[in-house]
Amino acid sequence: MSETTFAEEQSSTEVSSSKTVTLRIAKFNPDHDSGQQFVDFKVPYERWTTVLDAVLDVKKHLDHSVAVRYSCRQASCGSCGMKINGRPRLACFTKISELNSDVVTVEPMNNYPIIRDLVVKLDQMFENHKKVQPFLLREDSEITGPTKEFNQTPEQLEEYIQFANCIKCGLCNSACPTMATDSSFLGPQALGQAYRYVADNRDKGKNSRLKIIDDSHGIWRCHFAGSCSQVCPKGVDPAMGIQFLRGYLLGFRK
C-alpha cells in the first residue's frame, strides 16, 4: 500500500522543464572599483533552485570571481544574507521560482560596509550583539552545587523563545531605516537579543542590560518601522521585543 502511495506521489510530482532566468549580480571591489556595477548572467533553474544555487552556478561555470559568503544552505547559519530583488533575504532560503520575475537582482545587504561583491562586513553587528551581554547573568550556575538545573514553565519559555531563534544573519539590521543614517545605533538584532535575555526568568542581569540599551543611540532611536520583523527568515519579531523593552524602561513592565 505504501509503495503504491509512493509511486502515485512520484507520478503526481510535476517535473518542471529547465527554464532560464537573468541573474544580475552586483560586483564591487573597494580596492579597485569606484562604484558598484551589475553583471548579467543567464542561468538555468528548476522549481527548487534557490538564489544561492544560481549564484554558485555562475561562480562555477561563468565567473569564478563572484564573491559570496555561504555555509549551511538550510537557513541555519545566517551567512548568505543579501538583497534579492530589493529585499534583504537569505539566498539559500529564497527560491527563484517564488520570486515570479525573469530578472533576479542580487546585491550586498544595505547598512554594512562591502568587503567584495555580495560579501559584507558584519563586525559591527557582532560588536553590538556582544554589547548587550547575550548570555545568562547570575551568581550561581547550573553546574555548581547545590543547584541543579533552572526549571522553566512553558509559559516562562514562551516569553522569549522566538527571540532565541535568531541566527545573526543581519537581515533585520539591513532593513532598518534608522541604521541607514545612524551608524552608532545598536540595531534590531542586538535589541531583540537584549529582550531575549531580559525576558528569560533565569537571568538576573535585567538592570545591567537595560542600562546598556538606554543610550542616546540605543532603544529610543527605533521608529517602529517594523521592517526588521518583516524580513526575518526565522520569524523573530525584533520590533515587538523593542517595544517590550521600552515598556520596562517606561515602567509599564516589571
Add this chain to the structure above:
Amino acid sequence: MRESTIMKIHYATALGAVVLVAVHVLFRITMGSFSGSLEYEQVLANYKFVPYAVMLELILVLLSVHGFNGLRVILLELKQGRSYEKAVTYGCIAGMTCLVAFGSRTILMASMGMT
C-alpha cells in the same frame, strides 16, 4: 540625564501640549469668532488675563522642550561623533532656553501692559 528620562519628558510634554493647545483652540472658537481672536486688542486682553497667560507660558515651555528634543534626536540620527553630539545637545539646550526666555519676555511685558 538618562535617555529614558529625556524620552519620558518628551512624551509627557507632547501629551501636555496637545491638551493645552486643545484648550487654547476651544477658547478661540467659543469666546467669539476665530478671526476676531487675532485682533490686537483681543490678543492683549488674553495676555492680561493671568490664568490664560500662564497657560500660554506653559504651552511655550512644553512645545519648546518637546520641539528642541525632537530636533536633537533628528540631528543625532543624521550624523555621529562625540564633539558633534555634544554640540547638538548643548546647542539645543541653548536654543530652547533662548526661545523660552524670549517668549516669556513677550508674555510678561504684554501682561504687565508694557506694549
